[in-house]
Amino acid sequence: MLRKRSTIPRKLPQQDRSRLTVEAILEATAHILTEEGYDKATTNHIAERAGISIGSLYQYFPNKESLMAALMEQHSNEIAALVESKLQDLFDAPLEIAIPELVRAVIAAHAINPRLHQVLNEEIPRSERLQQMQKADEHIAKLLGAYLRRWSDRIHPQNLEMTVFILSRTVESLCHSAVIEHPSFVSNSQFEQEVSNLLLLYLTRA
Amino acid sequence: MLRKRSTIPRKLPQQDRSRLTVEAILEATAHILTEEGYDKATTNHIAERAGISIGSLYQYFPNKESLMAALMEQHSNEIAALVESKLQDLFDAPLEIAIPELVRAVIAAHAINPRLHQVLNEEIPRSERLQQMQKADEHIAKLLGAYLRRWSDRIHPQNLEMTVFILSRTVESLCHSAVIEHPSFVSNSQFEQEVSNLLLLYLTRA
Amino acid sequence: MLRKRSTIPRKLPQQDRSRLTVEAILEATAHILTEEGYDKATTNHIAERAGISIGSLYQYFPNKESLMAALMEQHSNEIAALVESKLQDLFDAPLEIAIPELVRAVIAAHAINPRLHQVLNEEIPRSERLQQMQKADEHIAKLLGAYLRRWSDRIHPQNLEMTVFILSRTVESLCHSAVIEHPSFVSNSQFEQEVSNLLLLYLTRA
Amino acid sequence: MLRKRSTIPRKLPQQDRSRLTVEAILEATAHILTEEGYDKATTNHIAERAGISIGSLYQYFPNKESLMAALMEQHSNEIAALVESKLQDLFDAPLEIAIPELVRAVIAAHAINPRLHQVLNEEIPRSERLQQMQKADEHIAKLLGAYLRRWSDRIHPQNLEMTVFILSRTVESLCHSAVIEHPSFVSNSQFEQEVSNLLLLYLTRA
DNA sequence: CATGAATGAGTCTTCATTCAT
DNA sequence: CATGAATGAAGACTCATTCAT
Numbered sequence: 001m002l003r004k005r006s007t008i009p010r011k012l013p014q015q016d017r018s019r020l021t022v023e024a025i026l027e028a029t030a031h032i033l034t035e036e037g038y039d040k041a042t043t044n045h046i047a048e049r050a051g052i053s054i055g056s057l058y059q060y061f062p063n064k065e066s067l068m069a070a071l072m073e074q075h076s077n078e079i080a081a082l083v084e085s086k087l088q089d090l091f092d093a094p095l096e097i098a099i100p101e102l103v104r105a106v107i108a109a110h111a112i113n114p115r116l117h118q119v120l121n122e123e124i125p126r127s128e129r130l131q132q133m134q135k136a137d138e139h140i141a142k143l144l145g146a147y148l149r150r151w152s153d154r155i156h157p158q159n160l161e162m163t164v165f166i167l168s169r170t171v172e173s174l175c176h177s178a179v180i181e182h183p184s185f186v187s188n189s190q191f192e193q194e195v196s197n198l199l200l201l202y203l204t205r206a
Numbered sequence: 207m208l209r210k211r212s213t214i215p216r217k218l219p220q221q222d223r224s225r226l227t228v229e230a231i232l233e234a235t236a237h238i239l240t241e242e243g244y245d246k247a248t249t250n251h252i253a254e255r256a257g258i259s260i261g262s263l264y265q266y267f268p269n270k271e272s273l274m275a276a277l278m279e280q281h282s283n284e285i286a287a288l289v290e291s292k293l294q295d296l297f298d299a300p301l302e303i304a305i306p307e308l309v310r311a312v313i314a315a316h317a318i319n320p321r322l323h324q325v326l327n328e329e330i331p332r333s334e335r336l337q338q339m340q341k342a343d344e345h346i347a348k349l350l351g352a353y354l355r356r357w358s359d360r361i362h363p364q365n366l367e368m369t370v371f372i373l374s375r376t377v378e379s380l381c382h383s384a385v386i387e388h389p390s391f392v393s394n395s396q397f398e399q400e401v402s403n404l405l406l407l408y409l410t411r412a
Numbered sequence: 413m414l415r416k417r418s419t420i421p422r423k424l425p426q427q428d429r430s431r432l433t434v435e436a437i438l439e440a441t442a443h444i445l446t447e448e449g450y451d452k453a454t455t456n457h458i459a460e461r462a463g464i465s466i467g468s469l470y471q472y473f474p475n476k477e478s479l480m481a482a483l484m485e486q487h488s489n490e491i492a493a494l495v496e497s498k499l500q501d502l503f504d505a506p507l508e509i510a511i512p513e514l515v516r517a518v519i520a521a522h523a524i525n526p527r528l529h530q531v532l533n534e535e536i537p538r539s540e541r542l543q544q545m546q547k548a549d550e551h552i553a554k555l556l557g558a559y560l561r562r563w564s565d566r567i568h569p570q571n572l573e574m575t576v577f578i579l580s581r582t583v584e585s586l587c588h589s590a591v592i593e594h595p596s597f598v599s600n601s602q603f604e605q606e607v608s609n610l611l612l613l614y615l616t617r618a
Numbered sequence: 619m620l621r622k623r624s625t626i627p628r629k630l631p632q633q634d635r636s637r638l639t640v641e642a643i644l645e646a647t648a649h650i651l652t653e654e655g656y657d658k659a660t661t662n663h664i665a666e667r668a669g670i671s672i673g674s675l676y677q678y679f680p681n682k683e684s685l686m687a688a689l690m691e692q693h694s695n696e697i698a699a700l701v702e703s704k705l706q707d708l709f710d711a712p713l714e715i716a717i718p719e720l721v722r723a724v725i726a727a728h729a730i731n732p733r734l735h736q737v738l739n740e741e742i743p744r745s746e747r748l749q750q751m752q753k754a755d756e757h758i759a760k761l762l763g764a765y766l767r768r769w770s771d772r773i774h775p776q777n778l779e780m781t782v783f784i785l786s787r788t789v790e791s792l793c794h795s796a797v798i799e800h801p802s803f804v805s806n807s808q809f810e811q812e813v814s815n816l817l818l819l820y821l822t823r824a
Numbered sequence: 825c826a827t828g829a830a831t832g833a834g835t836c837t838t839c840a841t842t843c844a845t
Numbered sequence: 846c847a848t849g850a851a852t853g854a855a856g857a858c859t860c861a862t863t864c865a866t
Contacts (some may be wrong), residue, residue: 015403017846018846021208023846038331039331040836042839042840043839043841044839044842045839052847052848053846053849054841054848054849055842055843055846055847055849056846056847056848057846058840058841058842059847062837063840064840064841081844085847108827122328122330125243125245125329129826157400157403159396159400162391162396162397162400163400165383165384165388165391166380166401166404167398169379169380169383170376170379170380171337172373172379173375173376173380174372174376174379177371177375178371182371185368185371190365190368191368194363194365194368194369194372195372197363197408198372198376198404198408199406201408201411202403202404202407202408205251205407221827223830223866224828224829227829227830248855248856248857249856249857249858250855250856250857257829258829258830258831259831259832260832260857260858260860261829261830261831261832261858261860262830264828264857264859265828265829265830268858269857269858270856270857270858311853333843430849433851446732446745449743450743451743452789454834454835454836455835455836455837456834456835456836464851464852465851465852465853466837466852466853467837467838467839467850467851467852467853468834468851468852470836470837470838470849471849471850471851474837475836475837476835476836476837490859496857497758502707534740534744537656537815538785539740546636567816569812574803574808574812575812577795577796577800577803578792578812578813578816581792581795582788582792582816583785584786585790585791585792585795586787586788586791587786589783589787589791590783591624594783597780597783602777602780603780604776606777606780606784607784609775610784610788610816610820613819613823614815614816614819614820614822617819635825636825638834660859660860660861661861661862662860662861663859663860670826670827671826671827671828672828672861672862673825673826673827673828673864674826674827675828676861676862677825681861681862682860682861682862762851786832820848
């Protein structure tokens with residue numbers, strides 16, 4: 001039987017030295033991915049840039065896929081952390097406050113390392129992507145759902161699942177596209193306002 | 207100067223036999239792409255499925271990239287044609303009519319071959335993608351811009367470029383995600399209504 | 413600017429094992445070249461005969477061209493070394509001694525591996541040849557020029573450049589052709605004498 | 619049993635139209651060979667440049683090798699014709715007249731199309747070369763032998779075969795190298811004189 | 825006789841992965 | 846644990862040649 005290729009890192013770095021090695025590997029991966037693109041990101045090239053041997057790389061990651069997965073998880077976590085913390089802080093804030101803050105947070109999250117975000121989203125083969133990304137997405141969807149339920153009396157659309165879907169996709173895709181294709185928009189508070197407006201008007205009908 | 211790898215098909219099929227061959231090749235490519243994914247789409251595999259020799263494939267397409275480009279163009283054209291025609295028909299229709307129709311058209315366009323659309327959008331290496339996709343996008347953006355200008359007295363947001371950007375990304379991404387991730391939404395007129403609402407409320411503030 | 417395909421070996425063999433590998437590769441290349449000809453000298457065939465995997469071959473040589481270049485350099489060096497050392501030893505010897513010795517040395521140099529010399533000179537695509545070959549040629553021309561200048565008072569022809577040209581081409585081509593087409597000549601001291609005569613009479617008019 | 623690949627043109631052009639076709643093919647071959655080199659000289663490319671279909675090319679030449687052979691024969695014949703006629707005219711001329719004339723003729727012959735001569739001599743795979751070239755060479759050697767025998771009483775070297783060998787290789791290689799590497803020599807009567815001197819002094823010891 | 829679409833064996837080359845040291 | 850030499854399956858692509866029309 002063909003077991004699915006493990007995507008789990010081979011060993012959790014327990015000593016300091018290994019932790020450093022793992023970090024170096026991921027750093028090298030991110031660097032090559034952003035500067036040279038996915039198809040220059042060979043395991044040998046990554047190991048070289050990380051300053052270790054290819055053998056050592058495979059000591060920590062059972063295959064290339066797991067390397068990409070680890071990087072995506074790391075990146076997702078960074079973004080999710082930002083958004084989550086905002087969302088939690090704003091749990092009791094009304095829509096008019098929370099939505100613009102959320103938009104601002106998502107834009108900021110994407111702006112951390114937009115090129116990496118893009119490569120991770122666009123160049124890495126699908127099979128290696130879905131799992132990690134969805135985990136983060138789902139978590140955020142859950143938080144967003146909780147927030148919307150908390151303020152449900154002020155919200156028009158009744159189908160919560162659909163509303164969460166519409167909200168999260170819209171924010172994500174607008175912020176992502178803006179960062180990639182219209183960097184000028186990002187530094188422009190008008191864009192934040194417009195996106196916030198789009199969502200607020202939809203939610204409140206006012 | 208480093209010449210870019212040509213993406214132009216090698217020869218226009220002139221006889222009937224060759225036209226069939228080209229069609230068979232593109233059909234095989236689409237099939238393998240949707241059923242097995244991009245990295246199973248080797249030129250040899252495609253030729254085999256098309257029932258021709260690998261040599262014949264290269265008679266019509268100078269390299270793998272051009273094959274993908276041709277398929278994307280074909281697909282983009284199909285989608286763009288649908289949306290464009292709708293947009294032109296609706297040029298004089300008010301927002302309340304036009305927007306829902308547009309949403310419906312975009313969903314329908316994506317539903318033609320959603321898996322192919324997804325693969326084309328997500329798995330094919332960036333370099334081979336951008337050009338074709340953007341051409342279609344820009345055309346639609348232009349039509350959308352013209353429509354919004356036509357009805358500008360009823361529209362609140364003043365920055366036309368940004369409005370077009372927000373509208374097109376939002377429709378595209380919501381319809382795309384829905385078709386891929388929530389097929390149940392697609393056959394559900396509520397989704398269309400909600401998306402239309404999102405956009406209409408934003409545009410009209412009413 | 414279009415970078416020329418690198419002809420530089422990929423890595424200098426640092427460990428003993430790899431040094432052996434590189435030698436095995438070159439040995440296999442020479443063998444196939446001499447026994448089967450250039451168009452049987454595929455990289456896969458070479459690797460197989462060297463008893464290594466094709467991957468290992470490409471670890472040391474970035475492409476086929478560099479393999480050929482390395483072999484030519486090795487071979488040129490062997491020949492050039494022989495001739496050069498003779499020419500330096502004979503710097504103060506008069507024409508009557510030096511010329512026959514030179515002829516003998518050139519014949520001996522060609523006789524080391526005549527078939528390889530032939531293949532390297534005649535079958536390998538031009539582009540891969542010129543550089544290596546000319547380097548050796550120029551060096552020898554320089555030494556020959558120095559020698560002729562040293563004995564210029566005994567030499568009739570006045571145009572030194574032309575004389576060097578005539579001498580070197582004549583010796584080279586006669587020895588080469590003899591080794592390839594008339595092996596019987598090679599083991600025959602009469603041939604050496606005749607060639608020496610040809611050159612001596614020309615230089616001294618006596 | 620593996621029959622040797624025929625090198626004989628498939629049919630002698632008997633009608634005018636075919637003769638023109640064959641000429642067009644050879645002309646195209648020569649042109650591509652001189653302008654683009656041997657490895658751009660694919661049969662398809664040749665047919666295209668000749669303005670005929672690849673199928674027609676194979677009507678006249680059973681394989682690529684026979685094409686090259688035909689071109690070499692044509693070229694050899696042109697050169698041989700020049701040299702032969704000179705040699706026959708000069709049969710009764712003394713060495714002092716005949717040798718310089720011969721040298722001049724050989725230089726002129728090489729200057730007809732030096733690049734083609736070079737490609738034919740250096741780039742075309744050995745297997746396809748030898749036969750044609752040797753035929754011409756042998757013929758000239760025979761004529762030269764006859765001439766030397768006619769004047770044997772004035773000639774010092776006694777081994778006629780060796781003398782013919784030395785003479786023909788020397789003239790050939792010096793003229794060839796001069797045309798390719800030192801075009802300036804060619805238009806310079808001093809070079810002719812020096813080469814003639816080289817040979818005359820050798821033959822006459824005077 | 826001409827055409828040109830079709831063939832497919834064979835080429836160079838890459839890169840994830842293993843394993844002896 | 847680290848090293849890096851070695852592996853080899855697999856991919857993109859070429860080109861001499863054939864054959865149905």
